[in-house]
Amino acid sequence: MIKTRVNICGVEFKNPVIAASGTFGFGREYSDFFPLSKLGGISTKGLTLEKREGNKGIRIYETTGGLLNSIGLQNPGIDGFIREELPYLEKQDTVIIANVGGSTIEEYVKAVERLNETSIHMIELNISCPNVKEGGMAFGIKAETAYEVVSQVKKVCKKPLIVKLSPNAENIVHMAESCVKAGADGLSLVNTFSGMAIDIRLRKPVFDNIIAGLSGPCIKPIALRMVYEVSKAVNVPIIGIGGIMNYEDALEFIMAGAWAVQVGSGNFINPYISLEIIEGIESFMLEEGIEGLDQIRGVV
């Protein structure tokens, strides 16, 4: 009997495939395709204390092997989430990870305090959104600033706390160590890479913000390398993210040391991608005689 189950920071996931924040809304759109209970978990669209409308101008721009986005944390705010979305998510029998963004430490702390009293299972602190001025990303570059926000949040947080790292950090291993020292119970990596595109006819950047976040299969090898390096350096569970498009990609991350993976941009081009990845992992385990994921986790 194979077991795809995995326990991360005391939270039981029925399988290691989680929908990545910002690519899955609050699940509703995908429930038209399949029961959300099939997923290991769902990381919500990035939530901020107050409702946000997001960025103006072009928000999505395709590039070879991926896409650039500049959505800018459009979300209903913590209260809107608790009122409108959480009651629905609660019924889905899957792990709910609240992804929390912010512009100031106070904002992060207040948002987490509000979520403490709800039914969410876990918090993923987004210190790495590139699309909001002074928002998240500022905390995701320097290990010292990240330490500050994570330790302040940890003081009030009553849920298991995962910190989502930016690949744009000055040094991803130092960043990871710093977050763990500040009290992170786990880490997820990576968020999008800073990128840009130029409209050559207009001779102007495509995005109003100039810089946007790059995701998709084009980032996978770099994300994988970062997960590998971080998993060797820290002793907390890691969730691997970055351009995962099939079960082989997911297994690479697990063998590099990830306890679970998040699937992001792939959801856009195939809403069933996570289910296909779950099935692929199960068949691989059967073929290879692997009984539990711990047998292959971090084997590389």
Place this chain on the structure above:
Amino acid sequence: MKGYRRTTVKSNVEIATNIYEMKISYPYAFLGCPGQFYMLKGWKAMDPFLARPISIADVEENTLSFLYEVRGKGTYLMSKLREGDSLELLGPLGKGFDTNVKGNIAIVAGGIGIAPMIYLLKSLNSRVDFYCGFRDQAYYIDKIKEYAKDIFISTESGSLGHKGFITDIFKAEKYNVVFTCGPLPMMKKVWDLCKGKKVYMSMENRMACGFGACLGCSIQTKDGMKRVCKEGPVFSGEEVFFCD
């Protein structure tokens, strides 16, 4: 809803420079309402990475028609598809036109914005006036003539009909319901001419998923941010042009 379905191309013809009409075999019960769209992917592997949102031009039994303009890599690759080639599509998606309208109705289309209007024209309960503007070459005229009460044509080059914009000859005062699709400045002009009337407009935007998850196509409306792919692509004029 099913995910992407693989099906085959029946025909793919260039009906004007860079404008293609593609017919696709689609042997399923529900093909979609006027104004709805599909995400189309006519290439293998992942380059281009995203599928392309294309509105339904027409439906016949087991056949979907799409009218599209070659604008970039995706539509270029689409234009190279031949009879029997396979492609993947997801849909129908979005909220279409309200066809249950009464009164004096007009359709105003600009350029490739004509695409969703033929199916709409066929689906309305009565024959209505059709205004269509083009840059130079006109297309789909015969098909429109078959179903429209009157047809009014403009070209910027003067090659056919009125020389100039379609909004120059659009007699807004004759109608109380107007459907429009085309460049935003044209639709804005239609809205300005139609103050107080019911105006339905079909919007377009870049989208990654087409089913409401990415928020890439969100636009500002009177009632906050709305997704072109989910709450749209058809919006009422006052929802979009709420500022004035």
